[in-house]
Amino acid sequence: MENEKDRYYDPxxxxxxxxxxxxxxxxxxxxxxxxxxxxxxxxxxxxxxxFTDCLxxxxxxxxxxxxxxxxxxxxxxxxxxxxxxxxDSAVVGNQLTPNSSVSSSSNEAEAVIxxxxxTKSSQKDKQPKGxxxxxxxxxxxxxxxxKKEKKQREPRFxxxxxxxxxxxxDGYRWRKxxxxxxxxxxxxxxxxxxxxxKCGVKKRVERSFQDPSIVITTYEGQHNHHCxxxxxxxxxxSMLSSPSLFGSTYMGSSLPQDFxxxxxxxxxxxDHQNPMFLxxxxxxxxxxxxxxxxxEQQQQQVQLSRDYGLLQDxxxxxxxxxxx
DNA sequence: CGCGTTTGACCCGCGC
DNA sequence: GCGCGGGTCAAACGCG
Numbered sequence: 001m002e003n004e005k006d007r008y009y010d011p012x013x014x015x016x017x018x019x020x021x022x023x024x025x026x027x028x029x030x031x032x033x034x035x036x037x038x039x040x041x042x043x044x045x046x047x048x049x050x051f052t053d054c055l056x057x058x059x060x061x062x063x064x065x066x067x068x069x070x071x072x073x074x075x076x077x078x079x080x081x082x083x084x085x086x087x088d089s090a091v092v093g094n095q096l097t098p099n100s101s102v103s104s105s106s107n108e109a110e111a112v113i114x115x116x117x118x119t120k121s122s123q124k125d126k127q128p129k130g131x132x133x134x135x136x137x138x139x140x141x142x143x144x145x146x147k148k149e150k151k152q153r154e155p156r157f158x159x160x161x162x163x164x165x166x167x168x169x170d171g172y173r174w175r176k177x178x179x180x181x182x183x184x185x186x187x188x189x190x191x192x193x194x195x196x197x198k199c200g201v202k203k204r205v206e207r208s209f210q211d212p213s214i215v216i217t218t219y220e221g222q223h224n225h226h227c228x229x230x231x232x233x234x235x236x237x238s239m240l241s242s243p244s245l246f247g248s249t250y251m252g253s254s255l256p257q258d259f260x261x262x263x264x265x266x267x268x269x270x271d272h273q274n275p276m277f278l279x280x281x282x283x284x285x286x287x288x289x290x291x292x293x294x295x296e297q298q299q300q301q302v303q304l305s306r307d308y309g310l311l312q313d314x315x316x317x318x319x320x321x322x323x324x
Numbered sequence: 325c326g327c328g329t330t331t332g333a334c335c336c337g338c339g340c
Numbered sequence: 341g342c343g344c345g346g347g348t349c350a351a352a353c354g355c356g
Contacts, residue, residue, distance in 0.1 A: 175329085
């Protein structure tokens with residue numbers, strides 16, 4: 001019972017072909033001509049992501065990279081949509097039939113959703129107040145001012161990650177500033193803010209009540225600084241080793257240069273000479289073989305596609321949600 | 325002591 | 341206007 005609208009809103013409208021390459025982790029190297037080529041082996045998934053099925057949805061990756069200037073999610077992409085996609089174009093790479101079902105219990109996967117930049121949620125997002133002096137009066141004045149000028153929300157991207165760990169290492173440092181109970185969910189939602197000064201990037205972390213093994217991480221804003229992980233071995237290692245967004249997602253496409261530059265701030269053209277990078281390239285000599293086995297298992301286990309309703313269930317506040 | 329987390333209070337937008 | 345739910349604040353607390 002598929003119609004165009006359903007397709008627009010279906011973030012799990014995958015490219016089956018790309019899925020089949022999905023178990024690769026960070027899949028690119030770069031040649032002298034600055035072309036990205038898959039280097040799908042040799043990366044080890046982070047310890048908390050036991051499965052490496054990366055599914056490809058679609059989105060404007062430039063948009064994604066701009067708004068989401070971090071590389072570093074440590075899990076796997078199922079799919080992605082963005083607001084424009086929803087409105088104007090069907091999810092690309094959509095050769096997959098949406099009728100197939102996914103055995104979500106058998107895989108570890110992650111979806112990327114770009115949320116609407118002007119969701120119906122409150123517009124009162126403030127710059128971190130921590131930087132301000134706690135002057136009560138000025139606070140109220142500011143609130144009033146903000147009331148007048150409706151602040152536009154930054155684009156948001158939600159990552160669905162199958163993980164037992166809530167706080168997935170993404171290379172940046174976050175400070176938790178709130179936690180709220182989520183309606184109709186036994187799992188709370190946590191609010192984090194990038195600890196870097198003047199960086200207003202926020203993220204929310206919650207667990208799907210439908211599938212508690214899925215962690216929903218929503219990023220909002222754009223980092224205005226480099227990923228601290230580039231300066232810290234372990235985190236960067238985790239990032240770079242992550243199958244993350246760089247599994248099958250981009251395997252079949254020509255990944256824009258600036259995408260990696262922006263999305264993986266720690267990854268420069270010379271990164272293949274970076275000691276950390278090299279470390280990961282050479283870290284796991286058996287990984288290719290393991291990966292092949294994994295791939296075979298995955299291809300048996302994973303059947304693609306969920307409908308948008310599932311995503312809505314997982315993300316009750318997802319802005320595209322349309323109440324009947 | 326600095327930094328991060330916890331948690332209750334508060335603010336705000338929205339629907340009724 | 342009121343209630344609800346999402347989001348944020350900030351004091352208290354914990355930890356290294």
